[in-house]
Amino acid sequence: MRILHTSDWHLGRSFHREGMLTHQGVFVDHLLEVVERERVDLVVVAGDIYDRALPQVDAVRLASETLARLAASRAKVVLTSGNHDSAHRLGFGSDLIDAAGVFIRTDASRAAAPIMLEDEHGPVAVYGIPYLDPDTVREPWQLAARSHAAALGEAMRRVREDLTRRGGARSVVLAHAFVAGRAEEPVQPSDSERDISVGGVSIVPTSVFDGVSYAALGHLHGRHTLSETIRYSGSPLAYSFSEASHRKGSWLVELGADGVSHAEFVEAPVPRELALLRGDLETLLADPALAVHEGSWVQVTLTDPVRPSQAMERLRRRFPHTLLLGFESTAPVVGALPQGHGPMRRDRDLVADFVAELRGAPASEGELALLGRAVDDCCEDTDVDVLVGAGAASVEEEWAEVLF
Incomplete structure (x- = not known):
């Protein structure tokens, strides 16, 4: 049988x-x-x-x-x-x-x-x-x-x-x-x-x-x-x-x-191959050896020290079937304690560093003011940080200053 x-x-x-x-x-x-x-x-x-x-x-x-x-x-x-x-x-x-x-x-x-x-x-x-x-x-x-x-x-x-x-x-x-x-x-x-x-x-x-x-x-x-x-x-x-x-x-x-x-x-027949790609964005977009994966379903892990702008859109121009995108930056982790456990940093500084890490550029003075107000409003600690650019009556007004 x-x-x-x-x-x-x-x-x-x-x-x-x-x-x-x-x-x-x-x-x-x-x-x-x-x-x-x-x-x-x-x-x-x-x-x-x-x-x-x-x-x-x-x-x-x-x-x-x-x-x-x-x-x-x-x-x-x-x-x-x-x-x-x-x-x-x-x-x-x-x-x-x-x-x-x-x-x-x-x-x-x-x-x-x-x-x-x-x-x-x-x-x-x-x-x-x-x-x-x-x-x-x-x-x-x-x-x-x-x-x-x-x-x-x-x-x-x-x-x-x-x-x-x-x-x-x-x-x-x-x-x-x-x-x-x-x-x-x-x-x-x-x-x-x-x-x-x-x-x-x-x-x-x-x-x-x-x-x-x-x-x-x-x-x-x-x-x-x-x-x-x-x-x-x-x-x-x-x-x-x-x-x-x-x-x-x-x-x-x-x-x-x-x-x-x-x-x-x-x-069984394979209707579409799978590919796991890893590296910095520019290398993945330029490497001729990766042409074999241009018709594959693709999962990409980017290792750029700064998260690239419009990464998925740029990847899909070469690999149109990119389905998953992850980031494993080689830059130091934002907010990580310094070696030797030095002095702790303020919450607003950590938030500002986070924005800079994502954008690849620091926040503007107006944005820092809004971020500082938001951090303090979320904190029950009475020893809040001194606001940068204090004077706006509310978070909404500070948003208006930043956006308009």
Whole structure:
């Protein structure tokens, strides 16, 4: 049996306010091409079909079109709900949809009820375990601990019981969780993943999946091989700049008579590369080596000692898809204590230095007067600084003097 393992589609998600539906549609086209080209028998999608519990209409439309195309393909499909999905909404009508060869599993109580498939080597039991919220399943399952390990451990205990009754058929398990070899050595998550920790405990050990032919995991957005039989496919697209180094795609797994006989990673198309640029503004605008990133989504960190004026506008003339801009000035921190803890400085002096650091030029006398008045009005200390240019009746009048 040839299995294509994917997860974390997050249909409807944006990338720093840039719409991703078109790019997600390109991935769907790629997925269907792989199914036909590689003669895939089973597609498994391990959670987070949507990016939110109440997805936008266009995301639902893309999901519907995708499942219809998969139902018309040569492959069976099993998908589960993730922590971003609404289990009730995603699972609506699942019993009817089963008849089309698309099996949607969102009900924790059915985690040990497999979809039974056949190949030339005999039966294969496919268990779709949805995302398990420990608070939701703790009471009905009478869990001893409030943790993801306890919840998924109980689900897998039930799976193994079912497998025993079936005489040890080969098995595929879908799960959506934070799984790592050891709790003290977790796999590094990315910035686009939602924290699912409960009381600080989110990690599930790989030993939970002992005895399973293949565990298809979802939740982490980077691909990971925890063992030859336990893998994360990662998300098909990058959803944060922390994923700039990721290779996106799906696992193509060959399930033989005795379990996994082969696995290879099938890379997905990259609609737009990500680039992390760092340096002073003039260098970034002039460096010919950076021409390769002019069509990329770009995150820039400027190191100029003085914050440049209109930095984003100037960057976007060369890198039109610049989405994030940060500053890490090489100048001394404004307001930092001098070495040896010398005399403290007045609040108004710190504010004046802050304005000068941002502008690259000091405030005018009128602006200093207004800033001094504002600092003193915000301070309950009776020992206020002497106002520069005192005489205006109010802060509003001083603003008028500065502006007009």
